[in-house]
Structure formats: C-alpha cells, structure tokens
Amino acid sequence: GENVEQHPSTLSVQEGDSAVIKCTYSDSASNYFPWYKQELGKRPQLIIDIRSNVGEKKDQRIAVTLNKTAKHFSLHITETQPEDSAVYFCAAPSGYSTLTFGKGTMLLVSP
C-alpha cells in the first residue's frame, strides 16, 4: 500500500510570511494528490489538488508542486493570515479504493 510522510508536524509563522508543507509518497503509480484543511473541531475540506500530468497548480495564495521523479509534493501558502491557522493533510491514492493521508501539519499564524 501507499506510505505518505508529511513534514513538519507543526509550523509557526508570522502573518504575511510564507508557509511550506512537504509530503513524500511511496507508490510511483499514484496520480492524484489532494490537500485538506481542517479547522479545530471541524471536518477536513479540500483546498487544492494536483494530478500527475502537471507539475504545479495555483489558486490565489495557495499552490501545490509535484515532483514525480522524487515522489514528493508540497503545499505553499503565501501572505499567510491568521485564518490560515489549521491542520493541513496531504494524501495519495492507496490501491484502487482509498486515499492514504499524511499525519498532518498544524500551522499557526501569529498576527
């Protein structure tokens, strides 16, 4: 099955700084890489995803990059704001039916 490693486990930044979260995966056949944001006590929600036929995708202040050769992908958040504080999860397909999630990164943005 797929093995997804996510780093760092906690990330503290000042408002306005950039934040980068990295994930590695083990299955070279994986072709879909989503990122989820989970605010305290709430459900995880998709914020951006990328498929293996592109190397980068942007949506306003967030972007995801994918390096298939190295089997890693990263989430980039620019101009961070306090409302970006949450736990972020990366994921990759596991077999045919499921997603394997990373252990999560708690992002803290200080005003």
Add this chain to the structure above:
Amino acid sequence: SQTIHQWPATLVQPVGSPLSLECTVEGTSNPNLYWYRQAAGRGLQLLFYSVGIGQISSEVPQNLSASRPQDRQFILSSKKLLLSDSGFYLCAWSGSPGNTEAFFGQGTRLTVV
C-alpha cells in the same frame, strides 16, 4: 448537489455499551463510502471502506464493525465500547475510488467514559 449527513455530532457512552453511528449521502448514486477515526486532533486513520451495498473492507482489526444496508447509507457499530474507542469519527464519500476528492461529514465526537 451532493451532501453528506452524519450523526450524532457528539456522544458520551459508558464502557461496555453499544455504538451506532450513521452516515447518509444525498445527490449521488453508488458512492464510495469511508469511516475514519481521528485521535488527539491529528492523523486520519481509515477504519472501513465500501464500494457497494454489502461490500465492506476493514483496514484495521478492532472493536468496531461497519455495514452498508443501502446504497447511500453507511453505519459504524460496536457491541461493547472500550475507553480506547474515544475519538473523532468521520464519514466520507467519493465518486471515484482513490483518485478524486473525498467529502467528509461533520464528524462525531465520541467520548467513552
């Protein structure tokens, strides 16, 4: 549009009591359904998934079971709860297994006392 309902939102149960959490999806047919558990505010652990009625795959052997009696209904059960069953339980669905967005229910905060 598709929606997912999960209830109850919070639950406090004594050790040894039974459990039944229900999840239903609207607006789609033949969804792939999942139960996750999240302990200590981190880490989404996949417990069960189902690609069709009556088809249940278990990822982690434990004190829980799942059933899918109808196409859009997924139930998580236990006959006797343990203290270690406490956690945040999330139901999810996706339209295509493993390679499209998974949509999560609101979650159930279970405390076993």
